[in-house]
Amino acid sequence: MNQYIGHESQYYGVEEHRLVGGKGDGMRLLQVRNGRGLEFTVSADRAADISRLTFCGMSMGYFSPCGYVAPAYYDDREDLFLRSFTAGFLTTCGLNNAGSPCEDAGERLPLHGSIGNTPAEHIYWEQDDAEIQIRAKVVDARLFSHKLTFNRTIRCSLAENVFSVEDRIKNEGDSAYPVEVLYHMNMGYPLLSENSLIYIPSDQVTPRDRRAAEGMEEWNRMGKPQAGFEEQCYYHKFSGEGKAGVFEPEEELGLVITFDSRNLNYFTEWKMMGVRDYVLGLEPGNCHPDGRKKMREDGTLKILAPEEEVTYGFAVHMIKGMDAWRKQTCNKADNEKNPPNPLHF
Helix, strand or coil: CCCCCCCCHHHHHHHHHHHCCCCHHCCEEEEECCCCCCCEECCCCCCEEEEEEEECCCEEEEEEECCCCCHHHHCCCCCCCHHCCCCCCCCEEECCECCCCCEEEEEEEEEHHHHHHHHCCEEEEEEEEEEEEEEEEEEECCCCCCCCEEEEEEEEEECEEEEEEEEEECCCCCCCCCCCEEEEEEEEECCCCCCCCCCCCEEEEEEHHHHHHHHHHHCCCCCEEEECCEEEEEEEEEEEEEEEEEECCCCCEEEEEEEEECCCCCEEEEEEEEECCEEEEEEEEECCCHHHHHHHHHHHCCCECCEEEEEEEEEEEECCHHHHHHHHCCCCHHHHCCCCHHHCC
């Protein structure tokens, strides 16, 4: 018990809000604060994804021109997902498809799947002296088809500026079904600018296409917003711990994402330097974003048997100060594999 405060929300905790007006009208949001500068917003009606993320008052994520969009406006035809793509810090893509719209095994699959536009059926929070926990259950099911449950746990430390997301996905149907998961984490201004330091110590970097190959020598450097910029995607491979970070040197604030590259064995860097479409996606997943059909053709599609369950997750560590950033990124073995942006030092 803290004898200095009247109510715990004076210092930390979770507060529930609802939006009023616009396409987000009625959406349920959970605002989480740990009392040490870390704040984020969990969107209960969008798969318990994280819409806002701030650290020491600075925004870390990207909010698209769509703003908040309730699931009622979601359109699953082809790439019309983009009409309701809030982005935010985290949009979960899947479970039936991640990436390009395609047709696979008789199913017409939309861009990035539908889980990120599915409301949680049940969501609640708990807290103790060590952490805040938010638990949510989301159902991805269809009559005469797949029946998947998606159970998410978000843990926010009260002692350190770090939070984690863990997802348990279970096939509750009577037949095997593919499962794709891509954690679409979106860095935005003011964390992201042409001065930002980017750190992705992967073993291998491969351009997705010819457009990405054009900027291969600058995959870890950001530019100024450019009219008509065409997105560039780079695929990274890790042999050990997956890790990616961004740091804003003037504000001396940043973050580092860590994940297990043994089960989230794909990592996509989405570089989009457009005017108002200015965002860097750091995206661990169990697939690449070229669509389920391509994964099946490659023999890399993940299949869940009936009653089988799989767990995925990641952690986000907030960084304050250049010394803390250097401690996270000045790893000799990592830097030999993939030299960091020279602005680091």
